Amino acid sequence: MTSAVPNMAEMKMYANPSMDFTERLEGDVKNEIMEELREAKAAGASPEAKSTMSRISTEASVDDAAVAPVQYEAQNLEVPVVIVTSEIHPWSKSGGLAIVAAQYAYNFATRGHRTMAIAPMYDNYEGAFYQCTKSFELFGGVHEVRYFHHFQSYGEGKGCDYVFVDHPSFRRPGGLYHNLTDNQEYSDNLFRFALFSLAALEVPVAIELGGAPRYGGKVMFIANDWQTGLLPVYMVHRHRAFGNYNDARCMYVIHNLGYQGCYPLRLGLPGTMQYDNFAQLGLPFAALGDLIYQYPLHERTFEGDSGETLNLTKGAIQCCDRIITVSPTYADEIRTPEGGFRLHDFVAGKSYFLVGILNGIDSSWNPTRDSSIASKFSADLSGKLECKRYLQRKLGLKEDDNACILSFVGRLTNQKGIDLIGSCIHWIMEDNKDGLQNVQLVMMGNGEENFGRMLQWAESSWKGRICGYWGFSPQVEKEIIAGSDFFLMPSRYEPCGIPQMCAMMYGTIPIVHATGGLKDSVKSWYSEKESSTGFHVWPLNEDSLKKVIFDGLHLYFREPEELQEMRRRAMAQDFSWSRAIDDYERHFDWTMADPPFWGRRTKRWHGRC
Structure with missing residues (x-):
């Protein structure tokens, strides 16, 4: 994503404010397109060229094969x-x-x-x-x-x-x-x-x-x-x-x-000709108060910097209904x-x-009728073992019915906590863990190069026990979710999160940081044992993540009946869009x-x- 909240030093655009904007725009577009075409041709389809793009598809596509019942009667359908x-x-x-x-x-x-x-x-x-x-x-x-x-x-x-x-x-x-x-x-x-x-x-x-x-x-x-x-x-x-x-x-x-969409209010140093971004938007002066945000003194970058910026999200918050x-x-x-x-x-x-x-998530995420996985299965979990075996064969892991598979699918960024998983890899692979050491790890995603290299290092270091795929395949994503035992999402923040919902539909138990939508969608074994559908990590650090993984492995190897019950509860959750749209309609009416x-x-x- 772009337009993350920047410092003032990061907001450098429109280098020549005195030039006519239309002329500069046409020139910029032409130059950018030609330069990108040349660079794209030179880069080919290398992982590095693709790694900045996140195309994680766990949100699923529109599927109209099944329509969930409507629970809220909307008052404004017209x-x-x-x-x-x-x-x-x-x-x-x-x-x-x-x-x-x-x-x-x-x-x-x-x-x-x-x-x-x-x-x-x-x-x-x-x-x-x-x-x-x-x-x-x-x-x-x-x-x-x-x-x-x-x-x-x-x-x-x-x-x-x-x-x-x-x-x-x-x-x-x-x-x-x-x-x-x-x-x-x-x-x-x-x-x-x-x-x-x-x-x-x-x-x-x-x-x-x-x-x-x-x-x-x-x-x-x-x-x-x-x-x-x-x-x-x-x-x-x-x-x-x-x-x-x-x-x-x-x-x-x-x-x-x-x-948030942050852009300088004025471009150019004080005392020089400045380009006024707000004046170009065609808005009356009254709108400036809704759009302007002023950075505090400690975040300003040069003498005379007023810290004033246009913040599009702030404007939307102020003006929406x-x-x-x-x-x-x-x-x-x-x-x-x-x-x-x-x-x-x-x-x-x-x-x-x-x-x-x-x-x-839509109804395409349903293991009872998902033809893209190795074996369909329902709450009796009879076909999940075949999905595990297929995943092991496909990804080059040792074929072992008893191995516990941990998986991660997501953007390779700090926000998603992939660095925390990386800090635990040696412990997961080498520590005895009180005899709970028969573990395999699958990681897949696009993102930052250093984390992509980390995935490659992990796979080469523990060949047959780790698959680290720097890239993305929607089909492999489905197979990972269907064949894994636990799904790791130690995101530092997560507004909603979708993969954890998809994982639960396939009886794959999520291990998540207790934040945002992860906290809302996963019932933690630590606080709601009888109704639990996964594990919360709190606070989020390496030691806490190791403890939760250890507790999950304990259930897998020593209390499999309890884990099976957790899987069935997870698969019974309602994450349908019909439920969400009921709430949207209610607030629509209000x-x-x-x-x-x-x-x-x-x-x-x-x-x-």
């Missing part, structure tokens, strides 16, 4: 849903956001809402048809965007209008948000996603899709993460300020507050200095309009019942409450 996202499966994907956005589109549509999903057009998409062209004045120039439309039917007259916003700035041969060759954020991201947010707001009221009537001004926008942070800001300050979209609402979903994040515990964590990444006070100040809803954010604020300012 209100259309407009999902605005910077990526959406299967057209664009850098991580879990694309899958979650696709689930929103599918589930709100099948619930009965007229549903639209809007995303940038990063490439030519088959089946997406040109609708119209519109122009927007932004960053000192007039920019044309083209709209493309694809309707996906889900049967019974229900479906989703997928709308793609096309502009040259979105079409890059590298990552969606950053150059893959050097992992640097694109210098024009502020422009790209400001343009995208403006363009998305035009669709419901100004475009007839496929000849169907326009959606109109009474809709529920669901904006996702920093890339759409300007959407509620534009809605409040450019639309509601003139009486538009007063019947609409915007729910802003925080998928990971560690990535409701804040949703992806688990109840994470909703609590982002109100603290440790979990709020400097925005905790702003989140806490809007706590009344904040909720955490645990993400779901949000529609409240006055719009601008209405509350306007009345208060003018003394009419």
Whole structure:
């Protein structure tokens, strides 16, 4: 991901503020594309070139083979849903956001809402048809965007209008948000996603899709993460300020507050010609207070540095009608200095309009009908042993029915705790552990080179007992989850987490740090023994992780009946998207019942409450 919370020294963009922006943009795009094409051709398909991309797929794709029962009767099914996202499966994907956005589109549509999903057009998409062209004045120039439309039917007259916003700035041969060759954020991201947010707001009221009537001004926008942070800001300050979209609402979903979209307010040193980023956004001065964040003195980088930055996530938090994040515990964590990444006070100040809803997984993660694994199985676990045997054969591990397989699938970053697993490898492999030493370890993921090398070192050091795969395969991921005994997720923070849910569906017991969605989805053997579905690590350090792994091995080798009962409880959990969408619909109704954010604020300012 990109646009993580930076220091002021990290925010260097638009090197020549005096040059006309449109000219610089076209030149930058052309130069970046040509340079990336040359570098990509030279790099080929090396693991190093791919390691900056995370394409972990444990969120699963949309699967309509089974529809879970609806538990909440929605009161506003006649209100259309407009999902605005910077990526959406299967057209664009850098991580879990694309899958979650696709689930929103599918589930709100099948619930009965007229549903639209809007995303940038990063490439030519088959089946997406040109609708119209519109122009927007932004960053000192007039920019044309083209709209493309694809309707996906889900049967019974229900479906989703997928709308793609096309502009040259979105079409890059590298990552969606950053150059893959050097992992640097694109210098024009502020422009790209400001343009995208403006363009998305035009669709419901100004475009007839496929000849169907326009959606109109009474809709529920669901904006996702920093890339759409300007959407509620534009809605409040450019639309509601003139009486538009007063019947609409915007729910802003925080998928990971560690990535906020931070850009300098002014570029250039004090006393020199400075480039004013805010002035390029086409917003009234009143919006500056919602967007501006000032770094404290100890984080400023040079004499005269005012520490002022534009923070797109802060603007969204201030201007949206409701804040949703992806688990109840994470909703609590982002109100603290440790979990709020400097925005905790702003989140806490809007706590009344904040909720955490645990993400779901779709019904394709079901071992009773999963044809991609070696043997289907149910709660009797009769086929899980064959999945283990197949995994051992495929990955070059010693074929041993009695060995306990620990596994990790995830991004190779400090956030995911792969370094902690690395610090335990020698102990896992060599320590007697009171006779609990028959252990195998499987690790797979894309990410940072030093951790990729660590995986390769571990496999070469304990050949036949460790598989360390620096890369990613969705099929192998399924096979790892189905064939393992324990799944390791010692993430330092995890807003939701999906792999632990998938693992439980396959009777693979998660060992997780007690944080965010990991804490919400896994019932710990230490605190809820009779209903436990896994283990919590707390506090998170090497010694604690070793202790929990030891306790898991103890159950595996010496109390297998208790472990089997834990597996069955884990497989019986409800992590369906239907459960999650029930909660979304409930907050949808409450949000529609409240006055719009601008209405509350306007009345208060003018003394009419």
